Amino acid sequence: MPATATLRARDRGPAATRRAILAAAETLLARGGEAGLSIRELCARAGVTPPTVYHHFGDKGALVDRLVDECFAEFDRTFTRRRPPADPVEALRWGFARYVEYGLAHPAHYRLMFQRSTARRPTAAALASYDRLRRRVAAIDAAGRLTAAVEDATAAFWSAVHGVTSLLIAGFWKPGAPAVALVCNAMIAQLTRKEAVHVR
Amino acid sequence: MPATATLRARDRGPAATRRAILAAAETLLARGGEAGLSIRELCARAGVTPPTVYHHFGDKGALVDRLVDECFAEFDRTFTRRRPPADPVEALRWGFARYVEYGLAHPAHYRLMFQRSTARRPTAAALASYDRLRRRVAAIDAAGRLTAAVEDATAAFWSAVHGVTSLLIAGFWKPGAPAVALVCNAMIAQLTRKEAVHVR
DNA sequence: ATCGTCGTATAGCGCCGTTATAACGGCGGC
DNA sequence: GCCGCCGTTATAACGGCGCTATACGACGAT
Incomplete structure (x- = not known):
């Protein structure tokens, strides 16, 4: 059972080739950020030539879109791997901590997901993630x-x-910085209350 | 009195050449973002050849650093052009509005100033801007x-x-979105109070 | 008048994303 | 069992990028 990456592209199915390309892209992204994600370097790592990449993904932007989808899948796993607190406000606070945690663990991925230089419309995966937050707020x-x-509170x-x-x-500052908790606490303190209020 | 940009580099002083390069960089940045800022395109616009740029600025990163300095100068002017309210909390709220205003008016500049892909240590101009905010908070x-x-509140x-x-x-949403005011108001409401309190 | 230095230009390197073209190989029709 | 088709992959190249080795011209000091 030889390693996938060492096989030439012709010796494995197209699906495996696609996966190898995305895996190499992920590695390069984590290693050198968006700037380090080069098609040619990626090809060398995945044992593939450029036209293969373009056959499967169209162009670099579309390839990155698929990569971002994978990032959002991992992002979602950050929230589903562990159970949130039962109290909905505490669940939100817990979600903030997971969010920051993900960003610090995968900074290059986070940049790509939320600060891509060439503006693209949000992918379905991104909208699904936002919807999960909205459901927490709801x-x-x-x-x-x-x-x-x-809607406004979610935003x-x-x-x-x-x-x-x-x-x-x-x-700009270190992970434990008081500002982090200060912002999260301020938002929660201002936009939620401790006891239920029955309107009407 | 011919336009500066139409002169060949040899026909004007080095200082004017520097200025022409920075002006062309600013134009390209505003037009196509960081990706549209190409040395060669810049040279064509400024009537200059690449070695001249490298003679004056070292490399592209350093050129962009100088450009960012100019952005911070204009950013500062956003806050000094008009007088802030006398009340310190209202002055902070006013500063938030100017900040958002600047970002919306110069999105490419803002990205360069605060979201540069290749991390650089903050320039003196950036630190000065941050210090102005800290003085407001102080x-x-x-x-x-x-x-x-x-310190924590400033951050x-x-x-x-x-x-x-x-x-x-x-x-991700439009300028008038309620979330903008919601965030600013929440931070101010939570980290400041309406009446002075004399501690100790 | 000569020389050194500073600013600028010519031409080129190696990398990038992308693509025109062609070769390979499995699979259905005869 | 052979053939041709078509999805997949490879070779080679184009134009543009950041950057630089080298050379040239103007100008002040000697």
Whole structure:
């Protein structure tokens, strides 16, 4: 059972070739960021030639789109691997911690997912992730503990935790910095309440 | 009095050449973002050849550093062109609005200033801008109206407004979106108070 | 008048993303 | 059992990129 990457492309199925290309792309991304993700270097690692990549993915942007989809899959796993607290507000706070955790563990992936230089419309995987956050916020609202509209609060929560995460990744301050907790706590304190309120 | 850009490099002084290069870089950046900023295209616009650029700036990264300095100068002007409110908390809120305004008016510049792909240590101009925010926060603290340490609150404020701005620029929602005000208001409401408190 | 230095130009290297063209190989029709 | 088709892969090249070895011209010091 030889290693996949050492086989020439002709000796394995197209699906395996696709997977080898994406795996090499992931490696290069993690190693050198978006700038280090070169088609030719990728080809050398995956044992493939450029036209093969273009046959399977179209162009580099589309290849990166598929790579981003894989990133979001791993991102989702960050939230499903462990069980969140039962209390919906605590679940949100727990989600913030997982979010920041993912960004710090995979900074190059995070940049690609949320700060891609060439603007693309969000992929289905990205929208699904955002929807998961919205459902968390809706759960707080359903408990009568949200102090703003669900849509607006969702956007606000994401803004805040994204701001913290991207500045952490950029190295502007260290992981344990008090500002991180300060932002998350402020958003939760302001947009949720401790006890349920029955409107109407 | 002929236009500077139409002159060949030999017919003007080195300082004018430097300025022409930076001006062309600014134009290209605004037009096509970081990806559109190519040395060769820049040379064509500035009436200059590549070695001249490298003679004056060293390499592309250093050229971009100088360009970023110019961006921060314009960024600072955003805050000094108009007078902020006298009340320190209102001045902070006013600063948030100017910050977001700048990001929306110069998205490519903002990306370069705060989301450069190849991490560089902050330039002096960047540190000066951050210090201006810290002084604003310190003024709130001096009035006995800050509920956290100056350093931490400064970092938290910046995180929040940066998160909002970068997602606005990325097009994830529109300028008037309620989330923008929601985040800014939440941070101010949580980290400042309306009346002064004399500790000790 | 000569020389050195500073600013600029010519021409080229090696890398990039991308593609025109062609060769390989499995699979259905005869 | 052979043939031709078509999906997949390879060879080789194009134009553009950042960058640089080298050379040339103007100008001040001697």
